[in-house]
Amino acid sequence: MSSVESSGDGGRWLDAHYDPVAGLYTFSSCVDLADLSGDGESRLVVGDLGTGSSGMKLKVYRGTALMSESVLLDLPAGLVAFFMDLHEPRIPAVAVASGPCIYVYKNLRPYFKFTLPSLEINPLEQDVWQQVREGQIDPLTLKEMLESIRKKDDVPLSIRSLRFLSLDVNDMDEFVQLHRQQPIRRQTVITCIGTLKKSTADEDGVSCLVIGTENSNVFILDPEAFTILSKMSLPAVPTMMDVTGQFDVEFRITVACRDGHIYILRRESDKPKYCVELSSHPAGLVRIGKNVVVGCTDESLQGFTQKGKKLWKIILPAPITTMAAMDLPTRGFQGVLVGLANCEVHLYRDKNLLSTIKAPDTVTSICFGRYGREDGTLIMTTKGGGLMVKILKRTAAFDDRDSAPGPPLAQSVRLNIPKKTKLYVDQTLRERENGLAMHRTFQMDLSRTRLAAARAYVKALESSLTPVSSSLSEPLKMNAVVQGLGPSFKLTLNVQNTAACRPIMNLAISFLYDENLYKVRNPYMRIPLLVPGLIYPIETFVENTNDKGVSDVIKVFVLHEGKSSPLLTAHINMPVSEGSTLN
Amino acid sequence: MGLLDKLSGWLGLKKKEVNILCLGLDNSGKTTIINQLKPSNTQAQEIVPTIGFNIEKFKSSSLSFTVFDMSGQSRYRSLWEHYYKESHAIIFVIDSSDKLRMVVAKEELDTLLNHEDIQDRKMPVLFFANKMDLRDALSSVKVSQKLCLENIKDKPWHICASNAIKGEGLQEGLDWLQDQIAQSYQNNEQVKA
Ligand SMILES: Nc1nc2c(ncn2[C@@H]2O[C@H](COP(=O)(O)OP(=O)(O)OP(=O)(O)O)[C@@H](O)[C@H]2O)c(=O)[nH]1
Ligand SMILES: [Mg+2]
Numbered sequence: 001m002s003s004v005e006s007s008g009d010g011g012r013w014l015d016a017h018y019d020p021v022a023g024l025y026t027f028s029s030c031v032d033l034a035d036l037s038g039d040g041e042s043r044l045v046v047g048d049l050g051t052g053s054s055g056m057k058l059k060v061y062r063g064t065a066l067m068s069e070s071v072l073l074d075l076p077a078g079l080v081a082f083f084m085d086l087h088e089p090r091i092p093a094v095a096v097a098s099g100p101c102i103y104v105y106k107n108l109r110p111y112f113k114f115t116l117p118s119l120e121i122n123p124l125e126q127d128v129w130q131q132v133r134e135g136q137i138d139p140l141t142l143k144e145m146l147e148s149i150r151k152k153d154d155v156p157l158s159i160r161s162l163r164f165l166s167l168d169v170n171d172m173d174e175f176v177q178l179h180r181q182q183p184i185r186r187q188t189v190i191t192c193i194g195t196l197k198k199s200t201a202d203e204d205g206v207s208c209l210v211i212g213t214e215n216s217n218v219f220i221l222d223p224e225a226f227t228i229l230s231k232m233s234l235p236a237v238p239t240m241m242d243v244t245g246q247f248d249v250e251f252r253i254t255v256a257c258r259d260g261h262i263y264i265l266r267r268e269s270d271k272p273k274y275c276v277e278l279s280s281h282p283a284g285l286v287r288i289g290k291n292v293v294v295g296c297t298d299e300s301l302q303g304f305t306q307k308g309k310k311l312w313k314i315i316l317p318a319p320i321t322t323m324a325a326m327d328l329p330t331r332g333f334q335g336v337l338v339g340l341a342n343c344e345v346h347l348y349r350d351k352n353l354l355s356t357i358k359a360p361d362t363v364t365s366i367c368f369g370r371y372g373r374e375d376g377t378l379i380m381t382t383k384g385g386g387l388m389v390k391i392l393k394r395t396a397a398f399d400d401r402d403s404a405p406g407p408p409l410a411q412s413v414r415l416n417i418p419k420k421t422k423l424y425v426d427q428t429l430r431e432r433e434n435g436l437a438m439h440r441t442f443q444m445d446l447s448r449t450r451l452a453a454a455r456a457y458v459k460a461l462e463s464s465l466t467p468v469s470s471s472l473s474e475p476l477k478m479n480a481v482v483q484g485l486g487p488s489f490k491l492t493l494n495v496q497n498t499a500a501c502r503p504i505m506n507l508a509i510s511f512l513y514d515e516n517l518y519k520v521r522n523p524y525m526r527i528p529l530l531v532p533g534l535i536y537p538i539e540t541f542v543e544n545t546n547d548k549g550v551s552d553v554i555k556v557f558v559l560h561e562g563k564s565s566p567l568l569t570a571h572i573n574m575p576v577s578e579g580s581t582l583n
Numbered sequence: 584m585g586l587l588d589k590l591s592g593w594l595g596l597k598k599k600e601v602n603i604l605c606l607g608l609d610n611s612g613k614t615t616i617i618n619q620l621k622p623s624n625t626q627a628q629e630i631v632p633t634i635g636f637n638i639e640k641f642k643s644s645s646l647s648f649t650v651f652d653m654s655g656q657s658r659y660r661s662l663w664e665h666y667y668k669e670s671h672a673i674i675f676v677i678d679s680s681d682k683l684r685m686v687v688a689k690e691e692l693d694t695l696l697n698h699e700d701i702q703d704r705k706m707p708v709l710f711f712a713n714k715m716d717l718r719d720a721l722s723s724v725k726v727s728q729k730l731c732l733e734n735i736k737d738k739p740w741h742i743c744a745s746n747a748i749k750g751e752g753l754q755e756g757l758d759w760l761q762d763q764i765a766q767s768y769q770n771n772e773q774v775k776a
Binding site: 014015016017063064065233332371372373374375389393394395 | 608610657658660681682683684685686687689691694717719
């Protein structure tokens with residue numbers, strides 16, 4: 001027992017225990033935490049694979065110490081702790097799946113063994129073995145006949161026939177002698193196991209076992225009677241699964257399969273409801289709330305909705321060795337722990353990397369939950385058989401920011417885009433169909449507008465209609481103000497020399513108007529010398545001589561002495577005389 | 584007569600208010616220890632996990648004790664710091680058989696000692712390495728190593744192994760604590776004089 005040095009995670013985890021030679025060889029599917037003695041202290045239950053051919057054991061740890069171990073007959077494929085009845089005190093049973101059987105332990109003693117129903121046997125194969133039993137054919141003929149049956153391949157051969165076919169000619173006789181009296185059986189094996197609450201969502205509610213098998217089936221077993229409650233079939237062999245919901249109400253089984261697909265099974269149907277095609281094989285499957293996070297062998301981590309819609313994908317720095325959920329309801333935290341081949345364990349919330357834990361060896365199994373009396377305990381075993389326990393600090397906080405460099409947080413904030421209306425959809429369709437014509441029409445109108453503008457401009461320039469003179473020698477600006485209600489108006493013309501420094505001289509103003517309507521007091525005025533920048537108000541009075549409420553335009557010309565064409569022209573729309581109507 | 588009664592008798596002090604804060608992880612045995620200090624006729628028969636905290640008052644001829652028995656559950660540990668200011672001594676209880684959570688006990692102790700209301704005060708800290716009767720319990724020496732108690736330089740501290748259920752080891756610790764409190768009062772008196 002020793003302590004690992006700082007795990008390099010900003011001090012969020014306490015190193016509670018590390019035993020590099022614990023001799024635990026297992027995977028995440030064979031590890032669980034459960035209060036096996038009902039004293040409020042959770043134990044660690046591990047299905048140890050030993051060397052892979054021997055030394056398989058069921059081990060139970062309490063705190064830092066191995067509390068009990070018992071021999072397993074076969075390699076464990078999965079292990080779960082579950083409540084199988086309502087007895088008090090509430091002590092969970094442990095189910096170990098290995099080969100075609102589930103071994104159920106209660107109080108750590110073998111309690112029940114469930115075996116999968118045997119499969120249909122090829123009648124031809126049955127016949128051949130019958131003949132062998134009666135001594136009608138010798139081993140070599142048997143071999144030939146079995147091989148021809150195998151080639152037809154409608155119903156696969158039994159394990160015994162397959163074993164026989166793999167034997168050396170010398171060993172055949174002995175094998176036949178040994179086995180020929182027993183009936184042949186064909187059996188599938190369990191590939192993965194999970195639990196499903198029967199009718200309540202309670203923490204200690206009774207759960208059904210859910211198992212996936214090598215012949216692409218998923219079974220749901222009754223917790224007490226171990227009868228098959230439901231059978232579902234998949235297009236491929238399941239390897240990992242996640243189960244949520246309640247059997248009697250509504251449930252959802254997410255299965256990663258050996259064909260690189262993820263299938264989602266629902267209560268109503270015995271066939272998958274949704275399917276996700278992955279770009280490469282799944283290496284880990286974790287459900288977080290309603291979403292599923294899948295780790296793939298192409299070193300990617302991908303998020304999907306419960307209907308199989310892809311949400312995100314990130315690339316990891318190394319291949320995935322194992323994955324587990326980190327669920328801490330007391331602090332409302334949910335994340336995914338990903339063990340990597342580079343001896344790191346990454347914690348992700350969605351696609352954000354929240355923390356990196358460095359391990360002294362490659363981590364092969366991860367389990368997070370309540371261990372002992374500590375809710376936030378992370379248990380990892382390593383390739384070399386080490387056991388590592390870390391405890392999340394009470395004060396540890398994970399900010400939502402990604403600790404990996406990348407796009408800013410704001411980029412992933414969803415914009416509040418309103419729903420598409422029918423009008424919008426119609427318009428979009430129209431645009432898609434008539435895009436070319438619309439573009440042409442628009443371009444033509446644009447050209448016309450430009451032409452009209454250019455013409456107007458030229459006309460204005462030719463007739464000096466602009467209130468701004470751009471002539472280089474006399475740059476001028478003028479605006480006119482009309483004051484009064486009528487019939488007398490005061491007309492003020494503000495003239496400004498816009499040149500930088502040169503004054504302008506010898507300018508005059510004259511008016512053109514309908515003499516039947518208006519009388520201007522000074523129809524011709526000289527403008528004094530214009531100093532650059534100053535505004536000169538030039539005033540005169542206009543009398544509307546008509547009492548019928550008619551108004552007209554008065555044109556104002558700024559002229560240079562000795563030139564006939566005006567420098568500036570302004571049209572003043574005279575207001576209707578209101579004074580005259582008052583009389 | 585309860586232990587604290589004796590304690591105040593020996594001190595021979597005028598009735599002074601002494602606040603003692605009893606801290607430690609959940610299930611370490613704080614409530615069991617305090618229960619042992621009560622007069623035997625008022626001792627509780629069954630001890631349940633503390634919710635929030637309990638206050639126990641002990642009157643003696645010269646001293647009036649208030650013991651704050653805090654809950655050690657992680658969700659209540661944030662309450663501890665609100666009582667640091669008024670307390671005059673700390674009893675820190677450790678379950679010496681819970682090897683896994685020694686790091687957690689150390690973490691909480693470090694947080695406590697570095698708190699601004701504790702840091703610069705010379706208050707005595709008494710450690711009980713409790714549950715010494717259990718087979719896999721660590722010795723008090725081992726516990727003080729695990730908690731790095733030798734690093735506490737500016738506070739008087741003492742550790743003793745205890746069995747709260749039988750009341751073993753509690754006396755030794757309390758004797759030490761009474762000495763410390765008496766000393767600090769004498770010092771205070773000298774300062775005042
Ligand atoms: N074997 C043994 N058990 C003890 C000892 N001291 C306490 N216990 C047991 O430990 C358990 C917890 O004791 P409590 O006094 O409730 O612990 P606590 O520190 O007050 O816990 P919280 O109130 O939850 O913070 C009880 O079941 C006690 O009987 C001891 O010295 N030896
Ligand atoms: Mg208590």
